[in-house]
Amino acid sequence: MSVTFSRAERVDAMQSSSTMAATQAAARLRAAGHDVVDLGAGEPDFTTPENIREAAKRALDSGKTxxxxxxxxxxxxxxxxxxxxxxxxxxxxxxxxxxxxxxxxxxxxxxxxxxxxxxxxxxxxxxxxxxxxxxxxxxxxxxxxxxxxxxxxxxxxxxxxxxxxxxxxxxxxxxxxxxxxxxxxxxxxxxxxxxxxxxxxxxxxxxxxxxxxxxxxxxxxxxxxxxxxxxxxxxxxxxxxxxxxxxxxxxxxxxxxxxxxxxxxxxxxxxxxxxxxxxxxxxxxxGDQSSIDGMLAEYQKRRDWLIPALNEIPGVSCAMPEGAFYAFPSIKGVLAKASVKTDSEFSDLLLNEAHVVVTPGSAFGMPGYLRISYANSLEAIQRGVDRMRQVIEKVTR
Ligand SMILES: Cc1ncc(COP(=O)(O)O)c(C=O)c1O
Known part of the structure; x- marks a missing residue:
């Protein structure tokens, strides 16, 4: 006998988190043995600083549970x-x-x-x-x-x-x-x-x-x-x-x-x-706040490589981010010429053909854009952009 769940009306219109969906899609591809470049996650790639980890360990050991x-x-x-x-x-x-x-x-x-x-x-x-x-x-x-x-x-x-x-x-x-x-x-x-x-x-x-x-x-x-x-x-x-x-x-x-x-x-x-x-x-x-400066300097280095590289791809244009760790390029110039017509279709293609995870702008109420997280190593970002360029060349040929 199968049972149908009768959900409350208040969750009828609620969507699952699209950014979390992208992370899960990346995990699935990785589990299947693919070399995935994850530029989807809004999550620092750094480890929590040691002084913070030590403080939590001390709390655990002293029974703050x-x-x-x-x-x-x-x-x-x-x-x-x-x-x-x-x-x-x-x-x-x-x-x-x-x-x-x-x-x-x-x-x-x-x-x-x-x-x-x-x-x-x-x-x-x-x-x-x-x-x-x-x-x-x-x-x-x-x-x-x-x-x-x-x-x-x-x-x-x-x-x-x-x-x-x-x-x-x-x-x-x-x-x-x-x-x-x-x-x-x-x-x-x-x-x-x-x-x-x-x-x-x-x-x-x-x-x-x-x-x-x-x-x-x-x-x-x-x-x-x-x-x-x-x-x-x-x-x-x-x-x-x-x-x-x-x-x-x-x-x-x-x-x-x-x-x-x-x-x-x-x-x-x-x-x-x-x-x-x-x-x-x-x-x-x-405690010591210097870890923030270290992370910020690293994000800035990645940003300073990423934005000019995106702007070199025909059909892509990206303003310089002033804060956070996301680039938000328009790909309208690509979609106008490409076989795929929406940012979501393009993101799916990028994921399935090139194993690069990005989040479509429509998830943020802004179709025609992509969100690219640079909370990943410069080397990964460079590989991701390279693959993206190849996919764009292919679909606009
Ligand atoms: C704009 C914004 N607000 C809030 C959050 C929530 O972060 P957390 O719940 O991890 O503090 C996020 C996480 O991605 C975010 O991007």
């Missing part, structure tokens, strides 16, 4: 507060901080505690895939603001034009996954002013905050004046900054009532993030 407060330990909250104060000069209170299982859980808690059915959420496109999925889960409506004509640079005017009486939240992500763009500081502030004026709320996803390339400077909502900060939830993560993706530690800094509601949800879902991972994160926030 029990439940902690659901919203995170006092020690980690204080370490995060100290880190943000050193970075931005702003001191948050422990009641304004929650530690969660990665930035993803922060965003899930943050959006589910704010959005009612039919509320509108403004999301600049291209966007990180998870934002609209959580909004959909809440029964909310994502209102996308297309930034392509402005080189993926969001302006307050674009946001103002999208506001309706139903708007409740705007989500910004700078540096952006996938475009690598950093918001202009004056536009960032103008968006926060608009949010305050209209009584809206804002989520600033700052998980790539430390990965900005000179001359660009890290930009955080924590540096905004207090009256603007009040309506902004900062979503931070240890995943990318300290190469700690598997540890699952992220945090929010927000209005204390928002944090209270998020803590309530978390206390009935996952409870605390893993106890000894939190102790590793204490060391990450308080």
């Amino acid at each position: 029990k439940y902690t407060p659901a919203a995170g330990t006092a020690e980690l909250k204080n370490a995060i507060i100290g880190y943000i104060e050193r970075e931005t000069g702003t001191k948050y209170e422990p009641s304004q901080v929650i530690v969660s299982a990665g930035g993803k859980q922060v965003l899930f808690n943050g959006i589910t505690t704010l959005i009612n059915p039919a509320d509108e959420v403004i999301i600049p496109a291209p966007y990180w895939v998870t934002f609209p999925e959580i909004v959909t889960f809440c029964g909310g409506k994502s209102v996308f603001v297309d930034t392509e004509s402005n080189g993926f640079q969001l302006t307050a005017k674009m946001v103002a034009d999208a506001v309706t009486p139903k708007t409740k939240l705007i989500i910004v992500n700078s540096p952006s996954n996938p475009s690598g763009r950093i918001m202009a500081p004056e536009e960032f502030r103008a968006v926060a002013e608009l949010v305050a004026e209209r009584g809206l709320w804002m989520i600033s996803d700052e998980c790539y905050y430390r990965f900005t390339y000179p001359p660009y400077q890290p930009l955080s909502a924590a540096s905004l004046p207090a009256e603007l900060r009040e309506r902004v939830l900062i979503s931070g993560s240890f995943s990318k900054t300290y190469a700690m993706t598997g540890w699952r530690i992220g945090y929010a800094l927000a209005h204390r009532d928002w944090v209270t509601e998020m803590s309530k949800v978390q206390s009935h879902s996952t409870s605390n993030p893993t106890s000894f991972a939190q102790w590793g994160a204490v060391e990450a926030a308080q």
Whole structure:
């Protein structure tokens, strides 16, 4: 007898994560013995720095293996507060901080505690895939603001034009996954002013905050004046900054009532993030920060090779990313001439014929583009681009 599962309506429109699907496709090909070049994963190829690993080992050995407060330990909250104060000069209170299982859980808690059915959420496109999925889960409506004509640079005017009486939240992500763009500081502030004026709320996803390339400077909502900060939830993560993706530690800094509601949800879902991972994160926030400079220098070296190489391929054009570790080239010039007509078809072809994993731009609400992660060795990136060039030559011949 076969049973049909009757899923809840709230997950009807939810899609599986396309970036995770790309990673799984790469794993399948690798298991089948193929030499796969993975430029799909949004995951640092570095090992978590030793001081952080040692701190977690010490925590394990000293029995820090029990439940902690659901919203995170006092020690980690204080370490995060100290880190943000050193970075931005702003001191948050422990009641304004929650530690969660990665930035993803922060965003899930943050959006589910704010959005009612039919509320509108403004999301600049291209966007990180998870934002609209959580909004959909809440029964909310994502209102996308297309930034392509402005080189993926969001302006307050674009946001103002999208506001309706139903708007409740705007989500910004700078540096952006996938475009690598950093918001202009004056536009960032103008968006926060608009949010305050209209009584809206804002989520600033700052998980790539430390990965900005000179001359660009890290930009955080924590540096905004207090009256603007009040309506902004900062979503931070240890995943990318300290190469700690598997540890699952992220945090929010927000209005204390928002944090209270998020803590309530978390206390009935996952409870605390893993106890000894939190102790590793204490060391990450308080200890030697020089590993970040080393990783950033390496990303920059790869970026500086990758972008000119992409621009040399006929039909491909790519702006220089200002932060994060993604290139976001347009392949519209290729698709216009090729036997494949969409970015998804092209990505599939690249995967199946050349065993190179990239993510189609349409997954980020921007068809005609590809997201290429350079969180992989320069040698792998060079092999990947070489194979991509060959596939493009073949399909446009
Ligand atoms: C823009 C953005 N926000 C949040 C996250 C979540 O990261 P984590 O849950 O590992 O902290 C990611 C991960 O790819 C991301 O790219």
